[in-house]
Amino acid sequence: MKKDNVFEFFRRLAELNPSPETELEFGNTYQLLVAVVLSAQATDVGVNKATRALFREVKTPAQMVALGEEGLKEHIKTIGLFNSKAKNVIALSEILVERYDGKVPQDRDALVELPGVGRKTANVVMNCAFGAETFAVDTHIFRVGNRTGLAKGKTPLAVEKQLEKKVPAPFRVGAHHWLILHGRYICKARSPECWRCPVVDLCGYKPKIMEKGAAKKAS
Template structure:
């Protein structure tokens, strides 16, 4: 795929959604970190239901620690893997207080040192909370990048590296959200909605029906 086509793809996605953002409900970097930690193998809708119960009670490292692991589980038990997520979140809160003054660090290495935080989560925090031009490759982005041939790669990291290398600078900060939303609602896994896709004519998927 050439640069002109990539540029047109992002121009159309931007025209349809000028200010894209996450569908997780949050206020501030710490609430976002909690929501993203809880979102592994869970839907944003499910996470939002849990955090709607949790955040009014505890939305700082101190207040979550004061709940204790068992108390935290009571608030997030509707989410898959809640036992391990609760354990990781308690450890993360402790580290934030001990090493970062209770603040979420704006640093990839420090973020990835937090329990339960990998590269993808760190990219989400850096992008959504701090406006960094990072691209977190989840299953939606991985599928869209490969299917459209926008940035084909055999692994999420390969797709991320290619997207960072080939996405024009003016689109890089929002590319993450545009591609996730496109994969979630249009370029779906089992039945992509090619007939209502704003970039169907630019897509290089050989099986597209249009």
């Protein structure tokens, strides 16, 4: 995708949604970190259902440690991989209490050292909590980046590097939110809804589905 088209791509998405946010529900930075860890291979809707009661009870790492692994499992047992996620959340909470005075570090290298926190999770926290210009490449962004020609890459890291290079300054903080929402609700995996896409003319995807109901399996 050409430089001018990249700018126009994000300009249109920004015009439609000037203040994009994560769909995960949280009350503070620590709860955001926990929610993102829990969201791996799970939907935001499913995570929100599980964390509403949890986050009324637990607002700090110390409170999570006090709840304990078994107590946490009771809250999140509807989420996939809840056993390993509970173990990681308790472990990272203990580290936050012991090393960081209960605060979430603002450094990506420190974040990825926490149990259950990979680069994508760290990027989400850095962006949503601290306003960093990071690009958390999930399956939606990976698909949209490659399908549209915006940021092609064979791995999530490769797509992330392309976004870092190509996303223009006014849109860098909101970019990954716009791309996730675009992939989740319009540029869907099996049948992109090109007929209602605001950036369809900028997209490099060839077999566009321009009529509702004319869905075909998309690669």
